[in-house]
Amino acid sequence: MFFKLDSFTLTGIDAIKVTVEIHISRGLPDFIIVGLPGKAVNESRQRVRSAIINSGFEFPVKKIIVNLSPADIRKDGSFYDLPIALSILAASDQIGGSIIRRSCFIGELSLDGSINPVRGLISMAEKARAAKKKYFFVPLRIARQASFIPGISIVACKNLLETVEALSGEKQIKKFIYKNKNVPDEGNFSGPDFRDVKGQLKAKRALEIAVSGRHNIMLIGPPGSGKTMLAQRAVSIMPDLNLTECIEVTKIYSLYEKYVNRLIRQRPFRNPHHTVSRMGLIGGGANPRPGEISLAHKGLLFLDEFSQFSKNLIEDLRQPLENKKVVITRNHMSYSFPCNFMLIAAINPCYCGYFGDDTKKCICSLREVKKFWKKMSGPVMDRIDMRVTAARLPESDFIKTGYAESSDKIRNRVKRSIDIQDERFRGKDIDYNSEIGIDMVNQWLKDNKKIRDLIYTISKKYNLTARGTVSILKVSRTIADLEESERIKDSHIIEAVHYRIGCNNNPDGIVSI
Amino acid sequence: MKYRNSKNILYLLTEEKVRPARFIEIYRRNCGDIHKTLEYFFRYKKLKLNGKSEKKDTDGFNGSLYRKAVSIILQNKADLLDIGQDGYPDILRQIYSPPLLLFYKGGKIKKSGFCVAVVGSRKCTAYGREAAEYIGKNLSRLGITVVSGLAVGIDSSAQKAALAERGGTIGVLGCGIDIIYPPENRSLYEQIIENGSIVTEFLPETPPLKSNFPVRNRIISGLCRGVVVVEAGERSGAIITSEMALKQNREVFAVPGSIFNPMSRGCHRLIKSGAKLAESIDDILEEFSQYQEQTLKACKNSDYDNSDVRSKQVRELTGDKLKAYEFIGHRPKSIEEIVKYTGLELKEALRALASLEIKQLIKEDSFNKYSRLF
Numbered sequence: 001m002f003f004k005l006d007s008f009t010l011t012g013i014d015a016i017k018v019t020v021e022i023h024i025s026r027g028l029p030d031f032i033i034v035g036l037p038g039k040a041v042n043e044s045r046q047r048v049r050s051a052i053i054n055s056g057f058e059f060p061v062k063k064i065i066v067n068l069s070p071a072d073i074r075k076d077g078s079f080y081d082l083p084i085a086l087s088i089l090a091a092s093d094q095i096g097g098s099i100i101r102r103s104c105f106i107g108e109l110s111l112d113g114s115i116n117p118v119r120g121l122i123s124m125a126e127k128a129r130a131a132k133k134k135y136f137f138v139p140l141r142i143a144r145q146a147s148f149i150p151g152i153s154i155v156a157c158k159n160l161l162e163t164v165e166a167l168s169g170e171k172q173i174k175k176f177i178y179k180n181k182n183v184p185d186e187g188n189f190s191g192p193d194f195r196d197v198k199g200q201l202k203a204k205r206a207l208e209i210a211v212s213g214r215h216n217i218m219l220i221g222p223p224g225s226g227k228t229m230l231a232q233r234a235v236s237i238m239p240d241l242n243l244t245e246c247i248e249v250t251k252i253y254s255l256y257e258k259y260v261n262r263l264i265r266q267r268p269f270r271n272p273h274h275t276v277s278r279m280g281l282i283g284g285g286a287n288p289r290p291g292e293i294s295l296a297h298k299g300l301l302f303l304d305e306f307s308q309f310s311k312n313l314i315e316d317l318r319q320p321l322e323n324k325k326v327v328i329t330r331n332h333m334s335y336s337f338p339c340n341f342m343l344i345a346a347i348n349p350c351y352c353g354y355f356g357d358d359t360k361k362c363i364c365s366l367r368e369v370k371k372f373w374k375k376m377s378g379p380v381m382d383r384i385d386m387r388v389t390a391a392r393l394p395e396s397d398f399i400k401t402g403y404a405e406s407s408d409k410i411r412n413r414v415k416r417s418i419d420i421q422d423e424r425f426r427g428k429d430i431d432y433n434s435e436i437g438i439d440m441v442n443q444w445l446k447d448n449k450k451i452r453d454l455i456y457t458i459s460k461k462y463n464l465t466a467r468g469t470v471s472i473l474k475v476s477r478t479i480a481d482l483e484e485s486e487r488i489k490d491s492h493i494i495e496a497v498h499y500r501i502g503c504n505n506n507p508d509g510i511v512s513i
Numbered sequence: 514m515k516y517r518n519s520k521n522i523l524y525l526l527t528e529e530k531v532r533p534a535r536f537i538e539i540y541r542r543n544c545g546d547i548h549k550t551l552e553y554f555f556r557y558k559k560l561k562l563n564g565k566s567e568k569k570d571t572d573g574f575n576g577s578l579y580r581k582a583v584s585i586i587l588q589n590k591a592d593l594l595d596i597g598q599d600g601y602p603d604i605l606r607q608i609y610s611p612p613l614l615l616f617y618k619g620g621k622i623k624k625s626g627f628c629v630a631v632v633g634s635r636k637c638t639a640y641g642r643e644a645a646e647y648i649g650k651n652l653s654r655l656g657i658t659v660v661s662g663l664a665v666g667i668d669s670s671a672q673k674a675a676l677a678e679r680g681g682t683i684g685v686l687g688c689g690i691d692i693i694y695p696p697e698n699r700s701l702y703e704q705i706i707e708n709g710s711i712v713t714e715f716l717p718e719t720p721p722l723k724s725n726f727p728v729r730n731r732i733i734s735g736l737c738r739g740v741v742v743v744e745a746g747e748r749s750g751a752i753i754t755s756e757m758a759l760k761q762n763r764e765v766f767a768v769p770g771s772i773f774n775p776m777s778r779g780c781h782r783l784i785k786s787g788a789k790l791a792e793s794i795d796d797i798l799e800e801f802s803q804y805q806e807q808t809l810k811a812c813k814n815s816d817y818d819n820s821d822v823r824s825k826q827v828r829e830l831t832g833d834k835l836k837a838y839e840f841i842g843h844r845p846k847s848i849e850e851i852v853k854y855t856g857l858e859l860k861e862a863l864r865a866l867a868s869l870e871i872k873q874l875i876k877e878d879s880f881n882k883y884s885r886l887f
Contacts, residue, residue: 391880
C-alpha cells in the first residue's frame with residue numbers, strides 16, 4: 001500500500017516542498033524513515049506511533065517505510081510528525097477522501113495527538129500557495145502567522161482527531177478554516193521618543209540624515225553623553241514597514257522563534273550585547289538559523305560599545321554590510337538570509353572614555369588612544385558613512401524641563417525624503433542613497449563643476465580616500481533630499497564633510513578618514 | 514666610521530664601561546686634547562690604542578659588545594661623531610656634561626649653524642599644534658635649525674613644519690639609533706634623515722626608558738641658543754628642558770595660552786618666573802641680535818608671517834559665517850550655545866562651522882565645542 005502527501009522543509013529563509021512517501025508492506029513489523037532524516041525526524045517515529053494510538057486509531061503492525069523526497073537534502077526538525085501520521089492513516093485505509101491530495105501539512109505531534117507549533121510557518125505558507133495547494137494544515141496556536149499570506153486557505157486544527165475530521169469532507173473542513181479577524185492598527189509606535197533628548201542637536205540632526213538615506217553611522221562620545229539614548233530613538237523616526245516588508249521580517253522572526261503569532265509591523269531594533277557569539281551575530285549553526293544581523297533586516301542594528309566587540313566579529317560585518325544578505329554554507333547546501341539593516345555603532349573615544357571631553361581629563365596616553373582606534377580602522381570604518389561626536393550635557397541643560405522636537409515631526413521629514421529617493425531609484429534595484437554606486441556619483445560630478453571643485457579642495461585638505469569622497473557625496477545627496485533640493489549645493493557638501501571628519505581634534509586625527 | 518677616536522671611545526664605553534663623566538673630567542684636564550685623553554685611558558687599562566695605520570678601516574678590538582654595536586651602526590647606515598672631532602657642535606661641547614659620542618643619521622648635525630629648540634607637551638591642543646607649526650616653520654624659513662625630541666604632539670608638529678623650509682631640523686632621541694620611537698613617527702623620522710639629522714647619545718639597542726628622556730633633554734637645550742616652550746603641563750618634560758637650558762645659559766621663551774587650558778599652566782609659570790613671552794618670531798629673534806645680524810636683517814623684510822592671509826579671510830566673512838565666527842571667542846563654545854545665541858538654524862550653524870573649519874579659522878577643540886584659531 002503506497003501513499004504520498006506534501007509537506008515542506010526550510011532552506012534559510014525560503015521553504016522547499018518535501019513529499020512524504022509511505023509504503024506499508026507485509027513483513028516483520030518495522031518503522032523506518034529514509035531521506036537524510038536528522039535526529040528529530042527519526043524520533044518522530046515514537047511520537048507518531050503514540051499519537052495515532054492515543055487518538056483512537058490503529059497503528060499498523062506491518063513493515064512501514066517513509067521516504068522524505070528529495071532524498072538528498074538533509075531534513076531536521078519536527079515538521080513531519082503530522083504528515084507522517086496522516087500518511088500512515090491514509091495508507092492503512094483509516095481515512096480517505098480527495099481533500100488530502102489537494103492539501104499540504106506541517107506540525108509536530110504530542111504523544112496525546114495534539115499539534116504543536118513549528119518554525120518558519122510563513123515561508124511555508126508562501127511556498128504552499130506557489131505549489132497551488134488549496135489547503136494548508138497548520139498548528140492552531142500559530143495559525144495567525146500563516147494567515148497573512150493571501151490566496152491559500154489555512155486549516156488550523158488542535159489535534160490529530162480534528163485534522164481527520166477536517167479531511168472527511170468539504171463541509172467539515174469549513175469549520176476549521178482560520179479567519180484572521182483583528183488586524184492591528186498601522187504604525188502604532190510605542191517606543192522611546194526623541195522629545196526626551198535634550199541638547200545633542202548635532203547628533204539628532206545626523207541621525208535624521210542617516211535614517212533618511214540609510215547611512216551607517218557611528219556615535220562617538222564619552223560615557224553618559226547619551227549615545228545609547230539617541231540610538232534607541234532612531235527607530236522611532238523610521239517610516240512604518242509596508243506589507244511586503246512586514247512579511248519578510250515576520251518570516252525571519254518565525255525562523256528564529258516558534259511562537260510568532262502576529263505580523264511584525266514595527267521596524268526591528270536589535271541591540272546585541274558585545275559578548276554575542278559569531279553564530280549569534282551572523283547566523284549559523286549545524287541547522288542554520290538567522291543571526292542578529294538578519295533579525296535587524298529592514299531595521300536597525302545597534303552595536304553599543306562597538307570597541308568591545310571582538311575584532312573578528314567586526315570584520316565579519318564587512319560582507320553583510322556590502323551584500324545585504326548572508327550566505328551560510330554547510331556541506332549539503334547553502335542557506336541564505338537577508339540582512340538589509342542600518343548600522344548604528346556607539347563607541348567611546350578611548351579606553352578611559354574621556355578623550356576630547358572638556359570637563360574630565362583623559363588618562364590614556366596618545367599611543368593608547370591610537371591603539372584603541374587601530375582596531376576600528378580599515379574596511380569596516382570605510383563602510384560607516386557618518387561619524388558624529390556626542391558631548392556630555394552641561395548640568396544646566398540637563399535639568400531643563402520641556403520637550404525637544406518629537407519623533408513624529410522628524411519622521412514626517414524623513415518620510416518625504418524617502419519618497420524622493422523612491423522616485424529617483426524607480427526601476428533600479430536600490431532603495432536608498434547609501435546604496436548608490438560610483439557611476440551615479442560620477443554623473444553628479446560631471447554635471448556640476450562647482451561641487452567638483454569643492455570636493456577636490458576638501459579631499460585634498462583632509463586627505464580623503466576615494467571611498468571617503470564618495471560617501472561624503474552620498475550623504476550630501478541625502479541632505480539635499482531632506483531639503484527637497486534638486487541639485488546638491490555647496491552647503492550640503494560642507495555639512496556632509498562635517499559628519500565625516502568628526503572627532504578630528506587631535507594631532508594626527510585618531511579616526512581614519 | 515672612519516674615525517679612529519670615535520671607535521676607541523666606543524670601545525671604552527661598551528667593553529671597559531668607562532664612565533662618561535670621568536672621561537669628560539680627564540678630557541677637560543687635558544685641555545680638550547682627545548688623543549692625550551685616550552692615551553691616558555688606554556694606558557690605565559693596559560690596552561693598545563687602535564689605529565696605528567691610517568688606511569685600514571678595520572680595528573683590532575674584539576669585544577662582543579663592541580662588535581655588536583659597530584655592526585648595528587653599519588646596518589642602520591648611521592655614523593659616529595665624537596667630542597674631539599670637527600663637526601661636533603661647539604655649543605654642545607661647552608655644556609657641563611656633553612655627550613662623548615653622538616650616533617647620528619643625516620648630515621645636518623655636522624653643519625648645524627644656529628639652532629633653536631621648540632618643545633612641548635605630547636598631548637597638545639589644536640592651538641598648541643598651530644603655534645608649534647607657526648614657530649617651527651618661520652624659524653626654519655630664516656635658516657634657523659629647529660631642534661626637538663621627535664615626540665608626538667608639539668615636537669613633531671614643529672619639526673614637520675620646519676622640515677619643508679631652509680633651516681631643517683634635528684631630532685634628538687631618547688633611545689638607541691636603531692630604534693624608532695615613537696613608532697607612529699616613522700615617516701617623519703625618514704624625512705628628517707634626508708633634510709636634517711637624527712641624533713642620540715645612547716648606545717645602539719638602548720630601549721626608550723623613561724629615565725633616558727630627561728638626560729636627552731640636556732642635549733636638546735645644549736644644541737641650541739634658545740628653547741621655545743609651546744605648551745607644557747605643570748610637570749612636563751618641556752619644563753625639564755627649560756631648566757636645563759637655564760643651567761646651560763640659554764634663552765627660554767614661552768608661548769602663552771588660554772588661562773583655562775591646563776596645558777598652558779607650565780608656560781605661564783615659566784613666564785611668571787622670568788621666561789620671555791613669545792608672541793611672534795620677532796620676540797625670539799630680538800634676544801639673538803648679537804649672534805645673527807644677518808638673520809635678523811633678513812627677517813625684517815621676509816614673508817615669514819602668514820597671519821595676513823587669515824586676517825584677509827576674516828575680513829571677507831559674511832552672513833552666517835561672520836555671525837558664528839564673531840560669537841565663537843577663544844574660549845570653546847558648544848553647538849547648542851552657538852545655535853541659541855546667534856539665532857541661526859541648526860543646519861545653517863553646522864554649515865557655517867564646517868566652512869570656517871575648512872578655512873582653518875576655527876577648530877573643534879573638544880567634543881562639539883569650537884574655538885577660534887585666529
